[in-house]
Amino acid sequence: MSAVASKGAVALRAAAATACREKQRRQERLVEAVGSTGIGSGRRHHGRLSPPLPLPSVYLSTSLLLLSRAFIVGEDFPPHANDCCFFTSSDLQNPSPASPNPRYTMLKVPDHQVAGHQADRGKLGPLVDDSGRFYKPLQSDQRGDTEVAFYESFYSNTEIPGHIRKFFPGFHGTQIIEASDGSGPQPHLVLEDLVAGRMNPSVMDIKIGSRTWYPEASEQYIQKCLGKDRNSTSVSMGFRISGLKVYQNSEAGFWQPEKKVVYSFNADGVRSALRKFVSSNLSLDPDADPDCLYASTVYGHRGGILAQLLQLKEWFEVQTNYHFYSCSLLIFYDTESALDGRAHPKVKLVDFAHVMDGHGVIDHNFLGGLCSVIKFIRDIVDEDNKCAKCEVNLGLKENGFYKSNTEIELDYEAS
Amino acid sequence: MSAVASKGAVALRAAAATACREKQRRQERLVEAVGSTGIGSGRRHHGRLSPPLPLPSVYLSTSLLLLSRAFIVGEDFPPHANDCCFFTSSDLQNPSPASPNPRYTMLKVPDHQVAGHQADRGKLGPLVDDSGRFYKPLQSDQRGDTEVAFYESFYSNTEIPGHIRKFFPGFHGTQIIEASDGSGPQPHLVLEDLVAGRMNPSVMDIKIGSRTWYPEASEQYIQKCLGKDRNSTSVSMGFRISGLKVYQNSEAGFWQPEKKVVYSFNADGVRSALRKFVSSNLSLDPDADPDCLYASTVYGHRGGILAQLLQLKEWFEVQTNYHFYSCSLLIFYDTESALDGRAHPKVKLVDFAHVMDGHGVIDHNFLGGLCSVIKFIRDIVDEDNKCAKCEVNLGLKENGFYKSNTEIELDYEAS
Structure with missing residues (x-):
């Protein structure tokens, strides 16, 4: 593998551009025909919500890439809060172009990201859903392509031992979703949300x-x-x-x-x-x-x-x-x-x-x-x-843990 | 330890400058009084030889440094061949300023140096003697000082395990000897000649x-x-x-x-x-x-x-x-x-x-x-x-070594 862009990622970008143009047209139609609805949730809910469109999703298959359409629903563009919510189609593991009722999952800014680009305050950054997936925007300047190429290579490399794979995030291909900065549909890596299910x-x-x-x-x-x-x-x-x-x-x-x-x-x-x-x-x-x-x-x-x-x-x-x-x-x-x-x-x-x-x-x-x-x-x-x-x-510690002051006092009295 | 120059090495340089001036005066006297002798040897013996002077050596002690005077004897300055010979006082382990008859050892360009500055063709480089010592010119720009400081620190550090010390050359302090480029007496590190005693x-x-x-x-x-x-x-x-x-x-x-x-x-x-x-x-x-x-x-x-x-x-x-x-x-x-x-x-x-x-x-x-x-x-x-x-x-190898063709043929016949 090298740093050369994967063809899949290039195709993905082209698809994203098309999706972006389609979305603009749909939004124009929606403003006329549907208006705002109450779908979606968010603790800081400022703007009107747009429902997910019942249009069949577009899937492009590129080697290991799994590509679908997804839409931001429920927030102004760009979002302005950490806990803003987005939606994406969540039936990606068995994509079916003919699926009439794709399910949509809430996307939000990750709670526990400590470094890297962050999606808060209208910036471009990763999002997570409630099924344990992490959506990382595919970076430009070949960086995104290199990352996709790495995941493809790594997960198709049969020489990588199982106990080493566990150190890497699970990889679920790529997907076009609304970018967190409101720039429209953009390709994202779909990865395992490593801290999903952990409270604090x-x-x-x-x-x-x-x-x-x-x-x-x-x-x-x-x-x-x-x-x-x-x-x-x-x-x-x-x-x-x-x-x-x-x-x-x-x-x-x-x-x-x-x-x-x-x-x-x-x-x-x-x-x-x-x-x-x-x-x-x-x-x-x-x-x-x-x-x-x-x-x-x-x-x-x-x-x-x-x-x-x-x-x-x-x-x-x-x-x-x-x-x-x-x-x-x-x-x-x-x-x-x-x-x-x-x-x-x-x-x-x-x-x-x-x-x-x-x-x-x-x-x-x-x-x-x-x-x-x-x-x-x-x-x-x-x-x-x-x-x-x-x-x-x-006598301060027992079984690897600190004793309480009361326990120490009891020990002292018993001695 | 840091890259800061050791005081010992600085003192050594000052001593070398003094020694250089003394040497010039002695050589002038020698030309008048003694003339050339036959002491010293070398396969390419071009020039007249000067005997070691029976002057008492000058020793300067600086922390772990062991400093003595030494002289190139037996070659023109600068030497022009790989196998030119020099002499140095060899009774350094027990230096005695009052020693009336210091012994002198032949110095020559190392046979098996493959990298770094080399003393051939009149350049400044390390020399070896026949007692297993390697004389490395103390480099300028603090490099020499840093190297001396390292050896001092390393060999006085009691935390270094014995099985690790064996990976480092033995250190015998420093000594002023005639530099191989004919620039006069210069301070040298005195180290173990790592390949001493090995033929090829x-x-x-x-x-x-x-x-x-x-x-x-x-x-x-x-x-x-x-x-x-x-x-x-x-x-x-x-x-x-x-x-x-x-x-x-x-x-x-x-x-x-x-x-x-x-x-x-x-x-x-x-x-x-x-x-x-x-x-x-x-x-x-x-x-x-x-x-x-x-x-x-x-x-x-x-x-x-x-x-x-x-x-x-x-x-x-x-x-x-x-x-x-x-x-x-x-x-x-x-x-x-x-x-x-x-x-x-x-x-x-x-x-x-x-x-x-x-x-x-x-x-x-x-x-x-x-x-x-x-x-x-x-x-x-x-x-x-x-x-x-x-x-x-x-059947081509036995006990880790290749068999001779005859052995293979005998095996074949016996089978």
Whole structure:
């Protein structure tokens, strides 16, 4: 596979342009004939709603691509709120051009996106539906084509072991839906919504590699990336944190530092953020020493983040098919269940708009950065293990969890 | 440790300048009083020889530095042949300023250097003596100071495991000796001559890391390195071959491609060079498919190159003290003994003029490149193992070695 645009994605763009023209004509007819209706919902419902049209959807099949029409229904263009709602046809797994009654699913801005282009405030960004799908606008400048080509290649590559596939989002082809910025029908990647079903996950996006540019890129692109890499921790640490949010409790909600704060992290900032990511005491004072209360459950657990990263590392030591430039590790867990050991920590890889052919060479750039992340997390786990031993010895912790003050007092009285 | 110049190295330079002035005065006196003698030897002996002067050597002690005076004796300045000879005081391990009769050792241009500045043709480069020491001129522009500082730090760091120290050249301080370019007494690092005692070793120098520049370097230096990294395999493969020589037999001698050929290697060139490095059929046609006759003995052996690289990798996954920019792996073995399993393959790290403080972060740049080298070598070993199985099955190989034609014929007759 290379960065060359897939034919499927090119066809998709042409179809989107046609769909856009059709939509304009339909909307003109609708204004005359139907008027506004009450279909759709949204906490911030400002504008009139347009019903989904009972026109048969148009499906174009291109290799692995699954292409359908979808419509934004229920909002002004462009939408102006995070929780605005859109609709798309949801019967995509078994598309039938003759289907007379396609079902429509609500689309909304993802609640837990911490990095990348975001669809709020009328901008172009990804959307999610309530069936666990994530709709990512196909980027221009070949980036979208490269990402589609990667997913096609990856999911048709029989050499990828099953335990490695689980690190990648599920891929459901592409689909034309109304873009979140109101620019009309646009092709989107249809992916697995990685945090679907999680109430208040803590999420961190880590861009891996000391170099986000690839040798074949344009000089302008290389200089742009090089500048960002040098001005962040990428060059010095082999990775940079692109965003994070850490759930504290129902009252305080999430601790989520601003983008400019995250971008200015130095090595100490990164180290601290990786500790805060598994801490419970940020709501009182985010600058306080993080308690790393969930370190063992989230990072150090047998199936935890560290174990998953080590599994991924093993693959990167031998795989020579792909070089993942500017790709991110997404790590997340269920904070609310972390104390009773059901944090369900997960590692996923996302953003493949700059994946290149490995040409028989391992992805040393990604692997080096991954090993650097692993070392930071391992240090936190080791430190936590040391503390745990102390705390068990001191009677502060039992079965890996902190005792309440009452329990400690009872222990003391019983001793 | 940082790139900041060690005070010791600065003092050393000042001492060298003084020594240079003293030498000039002594030479003027010698011309009048002593004249030429017959001391010293060299296959290309062109000039008159000057005896070592019985003046007491000057020793300056700076932390771990061991500093003495030494003199080139026996050649014109500058020398014009690879095998020109120099002399230096060799009683450095127990320096005594009052020693009335310092012994002097012959210095010569190393026979098996494949990369870096070389002392032939009157240029400044390293020299070796016959006691197994390697004298490397202390480079200017802080590079020499950084290298001294690294050796001081490394050998005084009690956290470095013993099995890791063996990958680094022994360090015997610094010493002022006559520079090979005739520029007078200059400070030199005194290191272990890694290939001392080996008759016809095959040697390869591999510069590790996709990035040879460090964040704190000057813009000019960064751009220079970046250009070299992009124009070689460093960026794409995480390493580049800087030089190699492969011994064939007494008649053909070494196969040693020219520098410009080595510098122009692409991925296929590197793959081929790593195969040729363990091959015996280069003297007939260097472009023929390499036979990889020594692959199992040199790369795949229990204590072979691959095993050593894996040991080194383990350390790089955890060590956060040093970042090794522009540092090389030197791999070598005794070709003449390779067929009977006594190749004594070795991996060493050399060139620490750009080692920086790790600031608690692993050297992801070096580690990534190292893993890339490992993958290439592992592929050759795996391929060789497959061939070996075929050959054992076909009766061509026994106990890992090829049978002679006679043995095969006898097997055939006995069957």
